[in-house]
Amino acid sequence: MRVDGRHLALLAASAAALLWAVPFAWMAVASLRPGVPPDIASLTPAGPFSLGNFALAWTSGDFPLWYLNTIVMCGGILAVQLATVSMAGYAFARLSFPGLDLIFSAFLLQLLLIPPLLIVPNLATLVSLHLYDSLLGVMAPYFASAFGVFLMRQTFRAIPRDFEEAAMLDGASIPVLIRHVLLPLARPGLVAFSIVSVTAHWNEFLWPLMALSSPSHQVLTVGLASFASGAEAGSAWGVVAAGTFLVAAPLLILFLVFQRRFVSSFIFSGIK
Amino acid sequence: MSIGERALGASTRPLPVTRGRPRRRWLPVLALLAPSLVFLALFTYGPVVRVIGQSLIIGRFAGDGTIGFGNYHRLFADPHFARAALNNLVYAAGTIVPSLVLALALALALRETNRFTALLRTFVVMPLLIPLVAAAALFSFILLPGEGLLDFYLHKLGIGMVNWLGDPDYALGAVIAITVWKNTGYYMLFFLAGLAGVPQDLVDAATIDGAGTWRRLRSIVLPLLGPTFGFVVPIALLNALTQVDHVVTMTQGGPSDATSLLLYYIYQQAAQNNDTGLAAAATVISVAALLTLTLTSFRLIERGVHYES
Numbered sequence: 001m002r003v004d005g006r007h008l009a010l011l012a013a014s015a016a017a018l019l020w021a022v023p024f025a026w027m028a029v030a031s032l033r034p035g036v037p038p039d040i041a042s043l044t045p046a047g048p049f050s051l052g053n054f055a056l057a058w059t060s061g062d063f064p065l066w067y068l069n070t071i072v073m074c075g076g077i078l079a080v081q082l083a084t085v086s087m088a089g090y091a092f093a094r095l096s097f098p099g100l101d102l103i104f105s106a107f108l109l110q111l112l113l114i115p116p117l118l119i120v121p122n123l124a125t126l127v128s129l130h131l132y133d134s135l136l137g138v139m140a141p142y143f144a145s146a147f148g149v150f151l152m153r154q155t156f157r158a159i160p161r162d163f164e165e166a167a168m169l170d171g172a173s174i175p176v177l178i179r180h181v182l183l184p185l186a187r188p189g190l191v192a193f194s195i196v197s198v199t200a201h202w203n204e205f206l207w208p209l210m211a212l213s214s215p216s217h218q219v220l221t222v223g224l225a226s227f228a229s230g231a232e233a234g235s236a237w238g239v240v241a242a243g244t245f246l247v248a249a250p251l252l253i254l255f256l257v258f259q260r261r262f263v264s265s266f267i268f269s270g271i272k
Numbered sequence: 273m274s275i276g277e278r279a280l281g282a283s284t285r286p287l288p289v290t291r292g293r294p295r296r297r298w299l300p301v302l303a304l305l306a307p308s309l310v311f312l313a314l315f316t317y318g319p320v321v322r323v324i325g326q327s328l329i330i331g332r333f334a335g336d337g338t339i340g341f342g343n344y345h346r347l348f349a350d351p352h353f354a355r356a357a358l359n360n361l362v363y364a365a366g367t368i369v370p371s372l373v374l375a376l377a378l379a380l381a382l383r384e385t386n387r388f389t390a391l392l393r394t395f396v397v398m399p400l401l402i403p404l405v406a407a408a409a410l411f412s413f414i415l416l417p418g419e420g421l422l423d424f425y426l427h428k429l430g431i432g433m434v435n436w437l438g439d440p441d442y443a444l445g446a447v448i449a450i451t452v453w454k455n456t457g458y459y460m461l462f463f464l465a466g467l468a469g470v471p472q473d474l475v476d477a478a479t480i481d482g483a484g485t486w487r488r489l490r491s492i493v494l495p496l497l498g499p500t501f502g503f504v505v506p507i508a509l510l511n512a513l514t515q516v517d518h519v520v521t522m523t524q525g526g527p528s529d530a531t532s533l534l535l536y537y538i539y540q541q542a543a544q545n546n547d548t549g550l551a552a553a554a555t556v557i558s559v560a561a562l563l564t565l566t567l568t569s570f571r572l573i574e575r576g577v578h579y580e581s
Contacts, residue, residue, distance in 0.1 A: 005485060009377075009380070009381040010381055010382075010389075012377075012381065013377075013378055013381035013382055013392055014392055016374070016378065016396070017378075017391075017392035017393075017395040017396050018395065020395045020396050020398070020399065020453065020456075020457075021395040021398070022414075022421075023399075023407070023410045023411065023414060023453070024398060026410070026413070026414070026421055027410055030413075038419070039424070040413075040419065041413075041419060041420060041421040041423075041424030041425070042424065043421075083307065084307045084308045084311070085308075087303075087304040087305070087307060087308070088304060088305050088307075088308045090304060091300070091301050091304035091305055095297070095300060095301050095304075097297045097298065097301060100301070103305065106312075106317075107308070107312065109316060109317075109563075110312055110316045111506065111507075111510070112506070112510055112559075112562055112563060112566055113316045113319070113320060113559065114510070114514060115315065116514050116535065117513065117514055117535065117555070117558070117559065117562075118315075118316075118319040118320070118323060118555065118559075119538060119539065119542055119551075119555075120323055120326060120538065120542050120548060120551045120552045120555050121318075121319035121320075121322035121323040121326060121552070121555075122315060122319050123542075124322060124326070125314065125315065125318065125319060125322065140311070140314070140315065141311070141314075141315035141316075143307075143311040144307070144308040144309075144310075144311035144312045144315075144316070145308075149308065150503070174300050174304070199400065199401060202403070203401075203402065203403035203404065203406075204403075205403060205404060205405045205517040205520070205521075206514075206516065206517055206520065206535070206539065209520075210539075210542075210543065220403070221403045221405050221406075221517075224403070224405055224406060224409065225405045225408075225520075225521045228405075228409040228412075228521070229521070232409075232412060232413075237413050240409055240412075240413065241410075241413075243409070244402075244406045244409045244410060247402075247403060247406050248401070248402040248403070248406050251401040251402070252398065252401050252402065255394075255397070255398070255401050256394070259390065259394055260390070262397075
């Protein structure tokens with residue numbers, strides 16, 4: 001009886017998962033079909049296949065530039081975030097003084113008040129800081145991360161205090177403690193945060209759309225949107241699929257290669 | 273202390289370092305929080321004050337601005353805003369409930385790791401890794417009337433053609449479906465993480481005591497997932513307000529406002545109509561609604577967790 005229920009659940013989950021994969025399957029198949037075949041929707045076409053759509057997409061969009069801008073943006077955001085969230089996460093996990101809970105709640109507000117929501121005032125701020133239409137301007141609102149602070153607080157709290165107490169008896173300062181004792185033990189949390197951060201900013205659209213205007217500063221998502229609307233107008237769905245693949249591929253490939261690590265980094269049960 | 277923290281074995285003993293004189297205790301805390309606080313002041317707290325100011329300035333051009341509630345009067349008189357707010361409520365309910373239920377069900381079904389479940393998890397998580405505008409590009413084709421993928425296969429089953437994005441009755445549903453497809457895997461990962469924190473011996477003990485699957489889920493697993501719900505629900509609420517990229521690229525709020533959402537309305541007023549005052553007023557209302565809803569849900573869930581413990 002119990003086994004039956006479990007098999008049924010697995011069967012239903014399999015059906016759902018297969019349905020979930022259909023858009024990807026179509027993207028892969030359609031991107032390889034040259035021209036404008038009448039059965040472009042088919043998931044099991046007879047062929048012919050070629051890489052022509054990728055060449056077309058690559059030459060009609062500014063992909064090398066978009067990749068570079070996106071990588072600079074994601075890398076810059078993450079580098080600053082790792083420093084700020086480790087420091088603040090430690091303070092909230094380990095130090096105690098009156099009002100700290102209140103400050104933590106104030107931090108959590110940023111979880112809600114994210115840049116796309118505050119487009120109107122943030123654009124005014126960027127203009128007055130002379131950061132409008134620059135990648136630094138797109139990055140700056142993300143340098144502090146409430147989500148990261150929350151995650152690091154939880155991660156640090158899960159680490160037994162014995163390690164720190166031993167180091168403290170040896171006279172270690174707080175920066176040394178964070179860098180050499182806690183961060184090595186907090187790797188699952190750091191990896192999980194990095195994956196979430198890079199994924200979020202690689203995929204972000206509305207804020208860069210608003211904060212950037214020059215074509216030379218565009219990132220992948222904004223580039224894809226204008227590129228796809230042009231190709232869709234010409235019913236070049238194979239080219240749309242290829243362009244979408246080019247934008248989505250880096251993270252998808254990283255995920256498929258490091259899949260276990262990716263999933264298990266979210267499941268940070270590992271206090272070993 | 274919540275169950276989650278207790279399960280993780282965290283202790284709340286204060287550190288020796290905090291036992292110094294009160295003046296010295298502030299120093300390390302301030303130094304550690306300062307970098308974050310500077311950016312929060314510039315891009316989180318500052319903008320909230322600023323947008324309230326912007327919403328109270330009447331007149332489109334700086335200089336001739338007088339202070340008043342004129343923007344709010346215009347906002348509440350605008351049927352497009354009312355429609356966007358109503359749509360957003362439907363969008364929130366229509367995306368959050370199905371994606372959380374699906375995510376929890378999938379996490380429960382796929383919680384044991386083997387090659388097969390890992391593959392299925394991969395499929396469900398993949399949409400999380402692509403931009404919403406990429407999803408929009410794919411679904412633009414899937415939902416295309418006639419030659420699109422959905423119609424192509426529905427036609428084989430003998431079901432007629434539907435203009436999913438062009439029909440005001442279906443367009444919001446189509447946008448909701450895309451969002452559910454995109455988010456379910458994300459929430460599933462958090463539930464998997466939460467489930468990994470449920471002690472197996474507790475579940476085994478309940479099984480030996482004769483508790484069935486449903487009973488174990490309700491009395492042990494769900495209460496222990498309290499902390500997970502505690503941050504998944506606010507994230508889901510936030511997504512319901514901020515995930516509008518596909519509306520921007522696919523439907524532009526149409527047909528006839530059927531898919532206009534609050535943030536899309538704000539974007540329209542700010543970017544297309546250059547009406548900063550109206551956009552600012554809409555931002556203030558949206559942020560106030562989001563804060564109220566999220567803090568309420570947070571409180572309810574927190575209280576639930578404490579009662580259960």
